[in-house]
Amino acid sequence: MTAQVLNCGYVPLVDCAPLVIAKELGFAAEEGLDLNLVRQPSWSALRDMLALGHLDAAQMLSPMPIAMSMGIGGLPAQIDTLMVLSVNGTVFGVSNTLAAAIGDVTFGDAKGLLARIAAHEGRPLRIGVPFHYAMHRLLLSYWTKTAPKLTIEEVTVPPPRMAAAVAEGHVDAFWVGEPWGSVAVQTGDATLMMTGSDVWKFAPEKVLAARRDWSADNSDVGRRLMRAVYRAAQWLDGRQNKPLAIEILGRSEHLNLSSDLIDPAVTGHLTPGLGQPPVAVTRFLQFHKHAANFPWRSQAAWIAQQLGADAEGTARAKQCFRSDLYRQNLNGIGADLPGASEKVEGSLKFETAVASTRGHMILAPDAFFDGRTFDFT
Amino acid sequence: MDLPKIDYDDSSMSENLRILVVEADPSRVRDIVDALNDAGWTDVMALAQISALDRTVKEFAPDIVLIDLANPDRDTLEQITVATETDKRAVALFVDRTDDTLTQAALNAGVSAYVVDGLTMNRIKPVLETAIARFKVIRQMQSELDAAKQALEDRKTIDRAKGFLMRQRGLSEDEAYGLMRKTAMDQGRKVIDVATALVTAADLLS
Numbered sequence: 001m002t003a004q005v006l007n008c009g010y011v012p013l014v015d016c017a018p019l020v021i022a023k024e025l026g027f028a029a030e031e032g033l034d035l036n037l038v039r040q041p042s043w044s045a046l047r048d049m050l051a052l053g054h055l056d057a058a059q060m061l062s063p064m065p066i067a068m069s070m071g072i073g074g075l076p077a078q079i080d081t082l083m084v085l086s087v088n089g090t091v092f093g094v095s096n097t098l099a100a101a102i103g104d105v106t107f108g109d110a111k112g113l114l115a116r117i118a119a120h121e122g123r124p125l126r127i128g129v130p131f132h133y134a135m136h137r138l139l140l141s142y143w144t145k146t147a148p149k150l151t152i153e154e155v156t157v158p159p160p161r162m163a164a165a166v167a168e169g170h171v172d173a174f175w176v177g178e179p180w181g182s183v184a185v186q187t188g189d190a191t192l193m194m195t196g197s198d199v200w201k202f203a204p205e206k207v208l209a210a211r212r213d214w215s216a217d218n219s220d221v222g223r224r225l226m227r228a229v230y231r232a233a234q235w236l237d238g239r240q241n242k243p244l245a246i247e248i249l250g251r252s253e254h255l256n257l258s259s260d261l262i263d264p265a266v267t268g269h270l271t272p273g274l275g276q277p278p279v280a281v282t283r284f285l286q287f288h289k290h291a292a293n294f295p296w297r298s299q300a301a302w303i304a305q306q307l308g309a310d311a312e313g314t315a316r317a318k319q320c321f322r323s324d325l326y327r328q329n330l331n332g333i334g335a336d337l338p339g340a341s342e343k344v345e346g347s348l349k350f351e352t353a354v355a356s357t358r359g360h361m362i363l364a365p366d367a368f369f370d371g372r373t374f375d376f377t
Numbered sequence: 378m379d380l381p382k383i384d385y386d387d388s389s390m391s392e393n394l395r396i397l398v399v400e401a402d403p404s405r406v407r408d409i410v411d412a413l414n415d416a417g418w419t420d421v422m423a424l425a426q427i428s429a430l431d432r433t434v435k436e437f438a439p440d441i442v443l444i445d446l447a448n449p450d451r452d453t454l455e456q457i458t459v460a461t462e463t464d465k466r467a468v469a470l471f472v473d474r475t476d477d478t479l480t481q482a483a484l485n486a487g488v489s490a491y492v493v494d495g496l497t498m499n500r501i502k503p504v505l506e507t508a509i510a511r512f513k514v515i516r517q518m519q520s521e522l523d524a525a526k527q528a529l530e531d532r533k534t535i536d537r538a539k540g541f542l543m544r545q546r547g548l549s550e551d552e553a554y555g556l557m558r559k560t561a562m563d564q565g566r567k568v569i570d571v572a573t574a575l576v577t578a579a580d581l582l583s
Contacts, residue, residue, distance in 0.1 A: 042451040131452050156456035157428040158449035165428060 091181035
C-alpha cells in the first residue's frame with residue numbers, strides 16, 4: 001500500500017517541532033502518511049494556501065482560525081483547529097535603550113514590568129509582533145490594557161527580522177516566538193523581560209488546522225494525521241528525549257536553525273541578556289503534558305472575546321476548536337481525555353487533578369497575571 | 378461567483394498610479410522599475426523590505442504594492458493595509474510561480490490578486506492592468522454590499538425613531554416620518570441623523 005500524501009504548511013519556528021518530529025521519527029509513516037511539510041514564507045501566505053486548498057492542513061497561530069470564522073482574518077473560510085500543537089513558548093523583550101530607561105525588574109514580573117513601562121515618559125512605545133492574529137498580540141493587548149495611561153503602537157515584523165528591527169530602532173520592544181527572542185539577545189540588541197506564560201500561564205500558541213470541509217471529506221486521513229502528531233508531541237515532552245529532539249530539529253532541513261538556537265526553547269533555559277545566567281522557566285514550551293494538545297472550547301471563546309466577538313461570534317468560535325474530533329480520533333490510542341470540553345480559563349492557580357477517561361489527568365495552572373477568570377459556559 | 382465582464386479600456390487605468398515595489402534584489406528592482414516606467418507608470422517607490430517601515434509606506438500611500446509571495450514582509454503589508462480605509466487601501470499584487478488556478482481562486486475569495494507565473498518584464502503592463510481591473514470589480518461589489526448593509530441599518534434606526542415619535546406624540550406613521558423629514562430639512566441635516574439623535578435621546582430617557 002502506498003502512503004497517502006498529505007501537504008501540511010508550517011512556518012520555521014521552534015514550535016513547529018511536533019510536525020517535524022512526526023515526519024522525521026516516522027510517526028506519520030506508521031499511520032500510512034507521507035507527510036509533506038511545505039514551508040511558508042508568511043502567515044498570510046499560509047492562510048491563503050490552506051483556505052484555497054493548496055494545503056490539506058497547516059500549523060497556525062491559535063487566533064487565526066477563530067479570526068477567520070469571525071470574518072476578520074483576511075480570507076473568509078471555515079478553518080478548524082484539530083488540536084493544539086504547543087502551549088506558551090513566546091518571549092517579551094525590550095531594546096537596550098528601553099531596558100536602561102526602566103531599570104532592574106525581576107524576570108517574569110509582568111505587573112512590575114508594566115508599571116515601569118507605563119511610567120516611562122516619551123512617545124508611544126512601538127512594539128513588534130509577528131502577526132496581528134497571534135497569541136503574542138492578544139497577550140500584549142490584554143497585558144497593556146490594564147495600564148490605561150500606556151499607549152503602544154503595534155508594528156508587524158517577520159520574526160527573523162525582529163533583532164534587526166530592535167537594533168535599528170524601528171521598535172522599542174517585541175513579543176516573539178523562539179528562537180527569535182534568543183537571537184536578539186545573542187546579537188546584543190535586546191533583553192528578555194518575561195515570557196508569555198507570565199501573562200497567561202497556559203496559552204494555546206500554535207494549532208493544527210484544516211478546512212472544515214476537508215476534515216469532513218477526509219475523516220480517515222485526518223484521524224491518522226492527528227494520531228501521528230499526537231505521538232510526536234508526546235515524544236517531544238519526554239524529559240529524556242529533549243537532547244535528541246534538539247539534535248534532530250537542528251539537523252532538519254525543515255527548520256534550518258542551529259541546535260544552540262533550538263536549545264533554549266526546548267529545555268526552557270532562557271538567557272535574558274548577554275552575559276546573564278540562564279533562567280529556568282517552568283512550562284516555557286509545552287508540547288503535550290497537562291492536556292496541552294486538547295482544543296478546549298473555552299480557549300477558543302477567550303480568543304474570540306479578545307478579538308471583540310459578540311455572543312454569536314463566541315459560540316461560532318467554540319465550534320472551531322474541535323474537541324469532538326479530538327475525542328473521536330485519539331480515544332483509540334490511549335489518550336487520556338478530560339471529562340469536560342470547557343474549563344473556567346484562569347481559575348487554576350496550581351496543578352489540579354481533574355476527571356478524565358483514564359483517571360490520571362493533571363491540569364497545569366492557567367491563571368492570568370491579573371487574577372481574572374473567564375467562564376464561557 | 379462569476380466575475381463580470383471587465384472593460385480593459387477603463388481610462389482610469391492610465392492614471393498615474395503610485396506603485397510600491399518590495400524587492401530585496403537590486404538588479405530585479407531596476408528591471409521592474411524600468412518596466413513600470415516604460416509602461417507609463419513613473420510614480421514608483423522601491424523598498425528592500427518594509428518591516429518596521431510602516432510609516433514610510435503609509436506616507437507614500439501606494440495604489441498598488443508589488444511583492445513576491447515568498448517575501449515574509451507580506452504579513453507587515455497586510456497589517457498596514459488593514460489599518461487603511463477600504464477605498465484607499467492599496468491593491469497588493471503577489472508575484473508567485475505556483476499555478477494558474479490560484480489567481481482565480483484568490484480573486485473569487487475577494488482578497489488579493491496573485492500574479493502567477495513570475496513577472497516577465499515585457500508583460501508587466503497587461504498583467505498589472507488585468508489584475509487591477511479584476512480587483513476593482515471585486516472592490517466595487519464589496520462597497521455595494523457595504524452600502525446595502527448600511528441602508529438596512531439606517532432603515533432600522535429610522536423605524537425605531539418613528540416608533541418613538543408615534544408613542545410619545547400620538548402620531549401616525551406617516552406623520553412621524555413627516556415630522557422627522559421636516560426637522561431634517563429645517564436644520565439642513567439628513568433624516569438618518571435626526572433619527573439617530575432621537576434614538577440616542579430615547580435610550581437615554583428610558
